[in-house]
Amino acid sequence: MKELMRSTDPTLIAFATALLSGEDIEVFVLDVHMSVLEGSIGILPRRMMVRAEDHAAAERVLLDNDIPFGRD
Secondary structure: OEEEEEEHHHHHHHHHHHHHHHHHOOOEEEEEEHHHHHHHOOOOEEEEOHHHHHHHHHHHHHOOOOOOOOOO
């Protein structure tokens, strides 16, 4: 697994996941339940992971849809 992006915006993660799923790229989001530790204030980013062999294709999908895939 390779990290594709980090974001504190859950809607951005959901949108990117939907786009990648539409391209048959499996996505696994880490740190989803960290809000329990942070008190639901949204300061800890969630990490979106993809298989290493899908990473380049996933970056192209995000780039084509103007989704920032760098780290916050």
